[in-house]
Amino acid sequence: MKLFILVALFGLSIAQHNPHIKQGRTAIVHLFEWRWADIAAECERFLGPNGFGGVQISPPNEHIVLNSPWRPWWQRYQPISYNLCSRSGSEDELRDMITRCNNVGVNIYVDAVINHMCGASGGEGNHSSCGSRFNAGTKDFPSVPYSALDFNNNKCKTSSGDIENYSDVFQVRDCRLVSLLDLALEKDYVRSKVAEYMNKLIDMGVAGFRVDACKHMWPGDLEAVYGRLQNLSTVWFPNNSRPFIFQEVIDLGGEAISAREYFHLGRVTEFKYGAKLGTVFRKWKGEKLVFTRNWGEGWGFMPDGNAVVFIDNHDNQRGHGAGGASIVTFWDSKLHKMAVGYMLAHPYGVARVMSSFRWDRRFVDGKDQNDWMGPPSNSDGSTKPVPINPDQTCGDGWVCEHRWRQIKNMVIFRNVVDGQPHSNWWDNGSNQVAFGRGNRGFIVFNNDDSDLDVTMNTGMSGGTYCDVISGQKEGGTCTGKKIHVGSDGRAHFKISNSEEDPFVAIHAESKL
Numbered sequence: 424m425k426l427f428i429l430v431a432l433f434g435l436s437i438a439q440h441n442p443h444i445k446q447g448r449t450a451i452v453h454l455f456e457w458r459w460a461d462i463a464a465e466c467e468r469f470l471g472p473n474g475f476g477g478v479q480i481s482p483p484n485e486h487i488v489l490n491s492p493w494r495p496w497w498q499r500y501q502p503i504s505y506n507l508c509s510r511s512g513s514e515d516e517l518r519d520m521i522t523r524c525n526n527v528g529v530n531i532y533v534d535a536v537i538n539h540m541c542g543a544s545g546g547e548g549n550h551s552s553c554g555s556r557f558n559a560g561t562k563d564f565p566s567v568p569y570s571a572l573d574f575n576n577n578k579c580k581t582s583s584g585d586i587e588n589y590s591d592v593f594q595v596r597d598c599r600l601v602s603l604l605d606l607a608l609e610k611d612y613v614r615s616k617v618a619e620y621m622n623k624l625i626d627m628g629v630a631g632f633r634v635d636a637c638k639h640m641w642p643g644d645l646e647a648v649y650g651r652l653q654n655l656s657t658v659w660f661p662n663n664s665r666p667f668i669f670q671e672v673i674d675l676g677g678e679a680i681s682a683r684e685y686f687h688l689g690r691v692t693e694f695k696y697g698a699k700l701g702t703v704f705r706k707w708k709g710e711k712l713v714f715t716r717n718w719g720e721g722w723g724f725m726p727d728g729n730a731v732v733f734i735d736n737h738d739n740q741r742g743h744g745a746g747g748a749s750i751v752t753f754w755d756s757k758l759h760k761m762a763v764g765y766m767l768a769h770p771y772g773v774a775r776v777m778s779s780f781r782w783d784r785r786f787v788d789g790k791d792q793n794d795w796m797g798p799p800s801n802s803d804g805s806t807k808p809v810p811i812n813p814d815q816t817c818g819d820g821w822v823c824e825h826r827w828r829q830i831k832n833m834v835i836f837r838n839v840v841d842g843q844p845h846s847n848w849w850d851n852g853s854n855q856v857a858f859g860r861g862n863r864g865f866i867v868f869n870n871d872d873s874d875l876d877v878t879m880n881t882g883m884s885g886g887t888y889c890d891v892i893s894g895q896k897e898g899g900t901c902t903g904k905k906i907h908v909g910s911d912g913r914a915h916f917k918i919s920n921s922e923e924d925p926f927v928a929i930h931a932e933s934k935l
């Protein structure tokens with residue numbers, strides 16, 4: 424009987440590790456701060472047709488609206504209620520977006536902020552995205568409703584009420600994260616309001632959640648909340664599908680709280696992945712690509728089945744969160760494309776691509792004074808739409824890394840090689856490496872100063888392939904380099920590091 428219960432519980436939680444991505448798709452993209460109307464259009468015109476599996480959206484619930492600084496991106500991480508109107512749009516627009524994305528095979532994952540409400544100094548009034556009244560001073564959020572009773576008050580033992588010592592797990596979980604009013608998730612009532620919010624989104628058709636700030640919540644409390652979640656809507660997902668859960672736990676090692684504590688509940692963000700791969704591509708600390716032969720668990724990362732991986736995220740691309748200076752972002756576009764390419768070619772983890780907006784970086788003593796800046800916006804603070812240029816790039820400050828040919832084509836590469844083993848490794852002992860995915864794909868990187876000019880075994884069937892980095896297959900012809908693979912699977916590659924993109928990738932569907 425005990426064994427039976429164990430098996431049942433195990434089965435339930437393992438299910439929450441499955442992103443329920445549609446057949447033939449593998450990767451997801453974070454459309455950070457995009458409006459729902461733009462995401463709906465992007466699903467139909469770009470993400471669906473190009474094989475993207477899902478979108479992580481910004482928090483859809485009501486949030487504080489701040490004037491100083493002016494409408495920062497992080498105001499969305501300060502909930503006022505679970506009403507579904509935010510800087511990205513209304514509840515109707517959200518519902519329309521979820522439906523339209525689902526209709527073209529693209530899942531929606533919601534960024535769920537359930538650890539806290541707004542900051543203690545958030546003031547009072549109705550400066551909130553739906554106009555709900557609240558009082559941060561008295562911890563009154565009538566639109567949920569939450570009152571002072573629903574927060575961790577005396578449970579926190581620091582004099583400031585904030586987390587002061589990250590080595591003290593009680594502080595990290597019972598005190599306020601940078602003064603954000605900390606919800607008492609041990610209370611049945613709080614759990615029920617959070618679950619009600621998440622279930623409403625499940626009813627609307629979302630596939631799961633990126634759960635914010637999980638380090639700051641007790642695993643047992645999260646388990647209780649997740650346990651109240653319904654299965655996914657059978658309009659779009661198979662019967663008995665658990666919502667996909669991936670938890671933000673920043674664990675670069677050496678802290679009191681480890682990512683491992685959350686493995687049984689869902690997947691976890693593997694922050695070591697982008698921090699380390701950034702160090703490798705930057706060639707810092709003596710790192711070289713040759714050392715990535717055993718990339719993944721071999722590098723001390725979490726088990727494959729637990730990991731969500733990414734090169735940068737909305738926090739660490741602007742110095743927030745963790746990872747440090749090694750993180751490669753769109754600001755270092757050449758290295759970023761290579762690192763994202765490496766991630767998408769490699770089998771480890773569920774891969775998430777970042778899609779950013781530009782801001783006016785201004786460094787003083789190595790610190791970006793404008794790391795708070797919100798998305799491209801109009802003078803009234805409303806978020807600007809994402810215009811698509813004739814060359815398919817985005818305008819008005821939206822970076823759209825996911826539309827860059829190299830990244831989009833590597834998303835397709837990952838789909839084509841799905842399920843194939845990491846194979847046919849080659850390296851030159853330094854920063855020139857190559858690997859394949861069975862007989863379905865092969866990728867070669869030159870991150871050294873000297874040219875790469877080598878013939879190697881690709882594991883692919885003989886024929887001529889189109890390199891999907893320098894170009895792509897269009898109507899039977901190749902707009903980039905052509906790679907000839909002999910009947911013995913060997914091919915010659917020549918890559919100069921001075922090229923715009925010093926890497927080459929071919930796959931079964933880029934065969935001419």
Ligand SMILES: *[C@@H]1O[C@H](CO)[C@@H](O)[C@H](O)[C@H]1NC(C)=O
Nearest residue numbers: 548549550551552553554555
């Ligand atoms: C906030 O309250 C004021 C005064 O009651 C009202 O005029 C205004 O429309 C409200 N703002 C929103 C966004 O509801």
Ligand SMILES: *[C@@H]1O[C@H](CO)[C@@H](O)[C@H](O)[C@H]1NC(C)=O
Nearest residue numbers: 587588589590591592593679
């Ligand atoms: C922080 O917490 C840890 C664990 O409780 C404790 O050992 C350490 O002394 C604390 N540090 C300070 C500065 O209070």
Ligand SMILES: *[C@@H]1O[C@H](CO)[C@@H](O)[C@H](O)[C@H]1NC(C)=O
Nearest residue numbers: 656657658660661662663664
């Ligand atoms: C899903 O469940 C419903 C209701 O129990 C049932 O009618 C339907 O046949 C099931 N579908 C599949 C594919 O099993």
Ligand SMILES: *[C@@H]1O[C@H](CO)[C@@H](O)[C@H](O)[C@H]1NC(C)=O
Nearest residue numbers: 435438653654662663664665
């Ligand atoms: C939800 O799905 C799980 C399996 O993933 C199943 O055990 C459970 O009975 C389902 N719950 C409902 C209410 O259908």
Ligand SMILES: *[C@@H]1O[C@H](CO)[C@@H](O)[C@H](O)[C@H]1NC(C)=O
Nearest residue numbers: 851852853854855871872873
């Ligand atoms: C590998 O790359 C290094 C660094 O550019 C270069 O010096 C070396 O000659 C290359 N080795 C081989 C075996 O090609």
